[in-house]
Amino acid sequence: MDSIASHSLDFFDGDRSVSSKTVARSVTNRILSGICITLSLLTLVPLASIIILLLQKGLPLLGTAIFTELPPAAGMSGGGFGNAILGTLVMIAIGLAISAPAGILSAIFINEYAPTSRLAQAVRLVAKLLTGIPSIICGVFAFAAVVMTTGTFSAYAGGLALAVLMLPTILLTAEQALMGVQSAYREAALGLGATRFQTIARVVLPDAFPAIMTGVMLAVARAAGETAPLIFTALFSQFWAKSLNEPTASLSVLIYNFSTVPFPHQIGMAWTASLVLVAFVTIANIAAQTIFSRKN
Amino acid sequence: MSAPEKDIISPAGYRPAPDLFRILCQTASLLTVLMLGWIIYEILESAWPSIQKFGFDFMTTSAWVPNRERFGVLPFIIGTVASSLLAILLAFPLGVAIAIFLSENFLSASIRQTMRFVVEMLAAIPSVVYGLWGIFVIIPIVKAFGDWAVGSMGDFPLFSGPAYGNSLLTASVVLAIMILPTITAISRNALASVPKTLREGAYALGSTRWEAIFSVILPTAAPGIVAATILGLGRAMGETMAVAMLIGNSSRLSWSILSPSGTLAGLLANQFGEAQGLQVNSLMYAALILIGITLIVNLLGEAVLRHTQKQTAGIR
Amino acid sequence: MQISNEAPAKLTTDHTNPPERPDFISVKDFNFFYGKKQALHTINMDIPERQVTAFIGPSGCGKSTLLRNFNRMNELIDGIHHTGDIRILGKSIYDKGVEVISLRRSIGMVFQKSNPFPKSIYENVVFALRISGISKKSDLDECVERSLRGAALWNEVKDRLHESALGLSGGQMQRLCIARAIANRPKVLLMDEPCSALDPIATVKVEELIRELKRQFTIVIVTHNMQQATRCSDKTAFFYLGKLVEYADTPKIFSNPSEKQTEDYITGRFG
Ligand SMILES: Nc1ncnc2c1ncn2[C@@H]1O[C@H](COP(=O)(O)OP(=O)(O)O)[C@@H](O)[C@H]1O
Ligand SMILES: [Mg+2]
Numbered sequence: 001m002d003s004i005a006s007h008s009l010d011f012f013d014g015d016r017s018v019s020s021k022t023v024a025r026s027v028t029n030r031i032l033s034g035i036c037i038t039l040s041l042l043t044l045v046p047l048a049s050i051i052i053l054l055l056q057k058g059l060p061l062l063g064t065a066i067f068t069e070l071p072p073a074a075g076m077s078g079g080g081f082g083n084a085i086l087g088t089l090v091m092i093a094i095g096l097a098i099s100a101p102a103g104i105l106s107a108i109f110i111n112e113y114a115p116t117s118r119l120a121q122a123v124r125l126v127a128k129l130l131t132g133i134p135s136i137i138c139g140v141f142a143f144a145a146v147v148m149t150t151g152t153f154s155a156y157a158g159g160l161a162l163a164v165l166m167l168p169t170i171l172l173t174a175e176q177a178l179m180g181v182q183s184a185y186r187e188a189a190l191g192l193g194a195t196r197f198q199t200i201a202r203v204v205l206p207d208a209f210p211a212i213m214t215g216v217m218l219a220v221a222r223a224a225g226e227t228a229p230l231i232f233t234a235l236f237s238q239f240w241a242k243s244l245n246e247p248t249a250s251l252s253v254l255i256y257n258f259s260t261v262p263f264p265h266q267i268g269m270a271w272t273a274s275l276v277l278v279a280f281v282t283i284a285n286i287a288a289q290t291i292f293s294r295k296n
Numbered sequence: 297m298s299a300p301e302k303d304i305i306s307p308a309g310y311r312p313a314p315d316l317f318r319i320l321c322q323t324a325s326l327l328t329v330l331m332l333g334w335i336i337y338e339i340l341e342s343a344w345p346s347i348q349k350f351g352f353d354f355m356t357t358s359a360w361v362p363n364r365e366r367f368g369v370l371p372f373i374i375g376t377v378a379s380s381l382l383a384i385l386l387a388f389p390l391g392v393a394i395a396i397f398l399s400e401n402f403l404s405a406s407i408r409q410t411m412r413f414v415v416e417m418l419a420a421i422p423s424v425v426y427g428l429w430g431i432f433v434i435i436p437i438v439k440a441f442g443d444w445a446v447g448s449m450g451d452f453p454l455f456s457g458p459a460y461g462n463s464l465l466t467a468s469v470v471l472a473i474m475i476l477p478t479i480t481a482i483s484r485n486a487l488a489s490v491p492k493t494l495r496e497g498a499y500a501l502g503s504t505r506w507e508a509i510f511s512v513i514l515p516t517a518a519p520g521i522v523a524a525t526i527l528g529l530g531r532a533m534g535e536t537m538a539v540a541m542l543i544g545n546s547s548r549l550s551w552s553i554l555s556p557s558g559t560l561a562g563l564l565a566n567q568f569g570e571a572q573g574l575q576v577n578s579l580m581y582a583a584l585i586l587i588g589i590t591l592i593v594n595l596l597g598e599a600v601l602r603h604t605q606k607q608t609a610g611i612r
Numbered sequence: 613m614q615i616s617n618e619a620p621a622k623l624t625t626d627h628t629n630p631p632e633r634p635d636f637i638s639v640k641d642f643n644f645f646y647g648k649k650q651a652l653h654t655i656n657m658d659i660p661e662r663q664v665t666a667f668i669g670p671s672g673c674g675k676s677t678l679l680r681n682f683n684r685m686n687e688l689i690d691g692i693h694h695t696g697d698i699r700i701l702g703k704s705i706y707d708k709g710v711e712v713i714s715l716r717r718s719i720g721m722v723f724q725k726s727n728p729f730p731k732s733i734y735e736n737v738v739f740a741l742r743i744s745g746i747s748k749k750s751d752l753d754e755c756v757e758r759s760l761r762g763a764a765l766w767n768e769v770k771d772r773l774h775e776s777a778l779g780l781s782g783g784q785m786q787r788l789c790i791a792r793a794i795a796n797r798p799k800v801l802l803m804d805e806p807c808s809a810l811d812p813i814a815t816v817k818v819e820e821l822i823r824e825l826k827r828q829f830t831i832v833i834v835t836h837n838m839q840q841a842t843r844c845s846d847k848t849a850f851f852y853l854g855k856l857v858e859y860a861d862t863p864k865i866f867s868n869p870s871e872k873q874t875e876d877y878i879t880g881r882f883g
Contacts, residue, residue, distance in 0.1 A: 021745055022711050029504040037402055039393035040411060046473050047414050050421060050429050102331075105324030113318050123325045126332045132594030133587060134534025136561050137335070140583040143568060144338035148576075164331065171328065197317045225422030228536040228561070232568035252424045256537060259428045274425045285420050401690060493727035500685060501740040501792065502717025511743065512729050 058275030061268050066276070071238055071254065077265045081273055083240045084249040087155065090241070091234060091250060092223050094159025095166050100216060102163075103170030107212075111178040112200055123171070130168040136228035138164040143233055155241065155248040158234030165229055166219035173215025177208040210291050217288035221281045227252035251277045339587070343580035354581055360547045360563075362571070367578035369585065371547045375557040376589065379464055379539065380532035382553065383471035388525055390472070391479030395521075396509065398480070399487040419477035427541030430470040435461035435542065438469060442554040453551035462544035464557040470538050475528040482527060486520020486604065487513060519604035526597035534590045536561040560586040633701070636661035636830050637682060637800065642696035644677055646689065651677045653854045654696070659847075664822060664831045666845035666862065668838060670877065673851040675834045679802050682832065683719040684712050700800070717744065720793030720829070724805040726785035728777035728792075733760075733769050736777045736788055740796040755795050762828075763791035764821050783814025790821065794829070801825060803833040807840065819844045838878055842866050850874045 069080035106127075110120035142161035147153055181204050189199040205212075227250075235247040236257055251273050258270035346354065350367060357368030394415060398408055442459025449455040490513050498508035514521070544556025545566055560582050568579055635658035644652035652674045659665045667675040680686045681698060684705060698705050705715055717740060728736050735742075737759050738752045746752070756773065760766040765787040769780070777788055786806060793801060803822070807815040822831060822844045835841050841848050842862060849859040850873070858865060858874045869875045 022714050025504050025507070025713065025743075026711065029506045032506040033402055036393045036396055036400075039390055040397035043390065043394060043411075043414055043418070043476065047417055049433055050425070053429060053432065054425075102324050102328055105321045106328045109318075109321035109325040113321060119322070119325050119329070122329045126329050128598065129332060129591065129594075132530060132534075132590060132598075133335075134536065134561055134590055136534070136536040136564050137339075137583060137587055140564060140568070140580065141335045141338055144342045144580065145334070148342065164335065167328065167331065195315070197315055200317070221420065225420075225424070227422070227424040228565060231537075231565055235569060252422060252537075255424045255428060256541070259424075259431060259541065270428055274422075274428055277422055278420075278425060281420050281422060282417075285416075405690070491727065493723055493725050494729060496685065496688070496723065497727040497729065497789070497792075498739070499688060500683060500716055500719075500721035500723075501743070501796070502713045502715075503743050504713050507743045511739070516730055 054271065054275045054278060057268060057271035059272075061272040062275065066272060070240065071249070071258075071269070072265065073238070074261065074266070075263050079269075081249070081251065081254050081269065083237065084251045084254045084273065085276070087158075087234065087237075087241060087248040088224060088250045088252070090244070091155055091158040091162055091230065091248065092220055094155060094244070095162030095223055096216070096220070098160065098163035099166040099170055099219065103167050103215075104174045104212060107171050107174035107178055108200060108205075111175050112204065113196070124175075127168040127171045130164065131172070134228070135165055135226050138162070139229035139231060139233050142229065147233060150245070152245060153233060153235035153247040155234055155244040155246075158230045158248060158250065159244075161229035161233045162223045162226070165226060166223050169219040169222065170215050173218065174208075174212045177211030177215065178204060180211060181207045214288045214292040217284050217291065221284035221288065224284065225252060225277060225281050227256050231256065251280075336587075339580050339583055343577055343584050346574060346577035346581040349574070350578070350581070354578070355585065358547065358549060362567075362575045365574050367574070367581075369560065369563070369582050371549050372558050372560045372563050372582065373585065373589075374549065375464065375543070376533050376559040376561070376586070378553075379467050379471060379543065379557065379559055380529050382464065382468035383475060383532045384525060384529050386468060386472035387476050387479055387528060391476050391524070391528070392483055392521060394476070394480045395483035395487055398484050400505065400509070415477050415480050418473065419481075423474065423535060423537040424541070426470050426474055427538040430466060430538060430542045434466050434469050438463060438466040438554075441465075445554065454553050456550075456552045457554065459554040460544060460556055462542060462556050463552075463554050464543060465553045467539045467543035467557070467559075468553070470542055471532045471535055474535060474538060475531050478531050479524045479528040482524030482601070483517070483521045486517040486524065489520070490516045519600055523597050523601035523604060526593060526600060530590050530593040530597055533559075533593060534561060534586065536565050540565040560589075632661040632663070634658055634660045635699075636701065637832070638699045638702075639678070640697045640699070642678075642681070642694065642698060644674075644681060644686070644694045645692060647691040651854055652681075652694075655856050657849060657856060657859050659830065659832060661830050662826055662828070663846040664826050664833060664844055666841040666848045667832065667834045667851060668836075668841055668848060668877070669851035669857075671836075674854045675851055676804050678851075679804055679832060679834055682800065682802055683716045683721055685716075685721065687712065717796055718798050719800045719802060720790075720796070720798040722786070722789050722793050722801070722803040722806045724808055726782065726789045726809070728780070728785050728788050730776065730778055732774045733777045733780070733788060734773040736792050737795050739792060744796070759791040759795040760788075762794050762825070763787045764817065764824075765791055781814075783810050783817060786810060786814070786818060787821065790818070790825075794825070799830060801829040801831045803831065805834050805836060808836060815840075838866070850877060852877070 065078070066080040066082070067085060068082045069078070070083055071081050072079035106123050110123050114120050138161040141164060142157045146157035146160055150156075185203050185207065186199055189203045190196075194202070230250050230253050234250055234253070236253045237247045237249045241248045255270045255273045255277065258266040258273070261267070346367065354368055355373060356370055358370040359366045359368050360371075394411065398412060401408075439459060439461040442457075442463065442465070445455040446457035446459050450457050494512055494516060495508060498512040503511065539559050540562035543558060543562055545558045545562050546556035547558055548556070550557070563582055564579055564586070567575065571579055637659040639655050639657045639659075642652060642655040643650060655678060667679065669675055677686065681694070682700075682705070686692050704710070729739065734756055737756045741752060741755055757766060760769065765784060768784060769788075777785065780788060786809075790806075807818050810818065819840060822833065825831060826846075833845065845862045847860065848862045848865040850857045850865065850869075850871075852873055858869060858871045860870075865874060866878055869878065
């Protein structure tokens with residue numbers, strides 16, 4: 001006790017009562033730092049556990065057959081999930097075909113043409129609200145709008161659900177990207193007599209393009225991992241899709257379906273599909289960040 | 297002399313071409329706005345028969361018996377709120393601790409960077425993969441904890457037995473991990489936007505690190521952290537797949553966090569695929585309620601966040 | 613907007629104080645590095661007790677860096693190191709037995725940009741007392757009045773002590789920060805360009821305050837404003853490129869500098 005106290009004299013006074021308080025304060029400080037660090041490092045546990053399990057249970061079945069063959073029937077072994085991978089890609093493509101033009105053109109309108117207009121404010125509000133609605137609601141909407149109308153689950157329905165999911169991400173990041181373009185560029189172009197359209201097409205968009213692509217990639221990563229919007233819009237299929245207007249398999253729904261069956265082979269396949277999905281999402285995320293950091 | 301000059305500025309017969317691109321962009325904007333209207337319209341229209349039949353009782357009754365056409369979502373509303381609140385309770389201390397960890401310099405910048413990456417990875421893992429992982433890892437742990445808790449605290453209603461693997465607690469533990477990135481990211485922003493001068497002011501008066509954190513930094517960032525928590529709550533309420541795979545999807549009301557429960561999102565995920573007739577309408581009604589709840593929570597969170605940004609702008 | 617002409621409270625202790633030490637703060641062969649970048653080169657100087665010492669010099673010459681070493685504030689930055697020593701009252705501030713929090717509590721600091729905490733005026737002033745575990749209401753009340761009077765702010769705010777400090781004007785905020793810095797009765801007051809964000813009238817008030825406060829505190833002030841140095845300092849140190857070029861009584865520096873660089877700077881020929 002004594003030695004600690006004498007080592008922490010109040011700087012001018014050397015007052016013992018003050019200094020023992022100082023020691024207590026320093027000790028409390030250390031303890032709190034320790035607690036904070038421990039709690040933070042605790043986060044590593046679930047992530048490490050997920051990654052280890054993905055590799056341990058997902059790697060054994062990983063092979064070329066996974067990408068080329070159809071899912072095995074209940075209780076059977078072998079097979080793959082080529083149709084699910086294709087289905088996921090096709091539905092992302094449909095989603096992008098709707099959401100990318102809608103999102104980017106809207107962003108151009110609200111940032112370049114009429115930033116303060118009523119319509120622009122409404123677009124911003126809607127984008128914010130869409131960001132907040134649960135992904136399953138996108139599925140409910142596509143079910144009502146497409147499945148109930150056409151009478152069949154389909155890639156169209158799944159794609160529309162994903163489009164709603166992706167739209168706000170693409171729109172808001174595109175708006176940010178356009179805001180990041182220096183207004184001096186615009187003024188220079190307009191000052192040279194360029195029209196609005198020429199300014200946007202030749203000066204603004206080329207500069208903002210990488211950041212816009214970042215948003216698109218982020219939206220793709222998110223859509224690839226989503227199950228809820230597809231589960232009752234695209235449903236699932238054991239077969240290769242012959243058209244876009246029939247039930248379509250996807251990776252995420254396959255994982256959901258296979259994870260709750262009592263057959264070890266199917267469960268193993270769910271893990272392999274998870275591994276493939278996480279790898280895809282991670283690559284898309286890294287791509288998004290690389291595009292972004294290359295710009296800066 | 298004057299004629300050619302005039303021509304340069306406005307050549308005879310010149311009419312500015314309508315900016316077609318502008319019209320295109322404006323149309324896209326209009327469609328975006330209409331999208332939300334369309335979503336609400338479609339769901340409302342499909343829900344209408346159920347709304348007419350059950351009205352407000354839908355939210356206050358707890359029978360969900362499709363083959364007798366009796367539908368009430370009270371247990372699912374309660375389950376949605378309870379699982380999310382429990383998840384927040386678990387995630388809040390962790391999220392704030394990580395946010396502090398990321399904004400202070402306890403450890404080197406490279407370790408902090410790694411930590412940031414870990415949190416971002418957690419955000420990137422799909423919900424359905426969390427569900428699969430939860431089945432294999434969290435269910436056994438929660439089951440073991442539940443058996444122990446029933447044995448030692450079973451008289452307490454929250455821990456009354458029997459303990460199940462698929463339970464409210466299981467879902468909440470996984471939800472907590474899933475919303476951790478949301479809480480961490482927004483809290484970290486709030487902490488990072490505390491002006492450096494305030495931090496220095498506290499240190500210059502002889503604060504220890506944690507005195508500065510508790511007396512100046514956290515109070516200044518508090519509104520942002522509150523917003524983070526509310527937005528995390530909103531995310532938890534809408535989270536579907538992991539919850540549907542882990543919570544047990546029961547419509548029985550129970551006090552025990554060790555019993556199966558159900559959420560609105562989980563209900564939709566489970567039943568839409570095979571629903572018929574009035575069941576579809578009732579699921580649509582349930583979806584409307586879910587939209588309503590998450591919308592309120594998210595708007596509240598956004599409002600707090602916006603207020604916060606204004607306030608910190610004032611301090612700067 | 614209203615500015616009272618209230619004089620700072622007379623501080624009672626100065627009659628009984630022992631004679632001033634010329635080397636109250638003593639800097640010995642001090643070098644300082646931000647990572648690899650050396651910001652201070654072999655500084656040697658003695659700062660006298662209960663006088664105002666001004667640091668002048670062009671931007672980036674190391675004035676703030678030296679000032680922020682006196683209470684070891686630079687240690688909040690990663691990758692810094694120093695050689696040499698700084699002593700206060702003959703005792704090294706880098707001594708193993710020195711707790712940095714005690715050191716900082718014994719030295720007040722006022723920053724360029726006023727930084728009141730988003731708390732009430734009252735809570736701002738008593739902050740240092742609260743973290744030292746003092747919570748007796750009478751002690752706190754006494755401290756608030758004494759400190760606010762000391763900072764010539766009492767009359768302006770005594771009726772709204774429990775309102776947010778963020779509602780004060782810029783000049784009032786800076787004086788509140790001075791009150792907060794002297795609340796714990798430090799021996800030294802460090803001021804880093806305390807007036808550079810203030811309007812001329814508020815500046816005059818703070819300068820008056822500084823002249824008053826030196827009766828009780830040893831003051832070191834960094835300033836960009838040479839009139840300010842002449843108006844309120846006793847000694848002036850001129851820094852250039854991390855070196856102490858000249859250090860002497862203020863009148864001498866400004867009327868008859870011995871170094872060419874000093875003369876160039878004060879006559880505005882560079883900087
Ligand atoms: N946190 C820091 N990290 C690295 N270099 C710094 C830091 N702060 C100041 N410097 C450098 O140290 C030198 C002295 O800075 P400073 O003491 O702030 O100058 P002054 O207050 O005289 O304007 C400058 O060249 C500056 O760039
Ligand atoms: Mg400076």
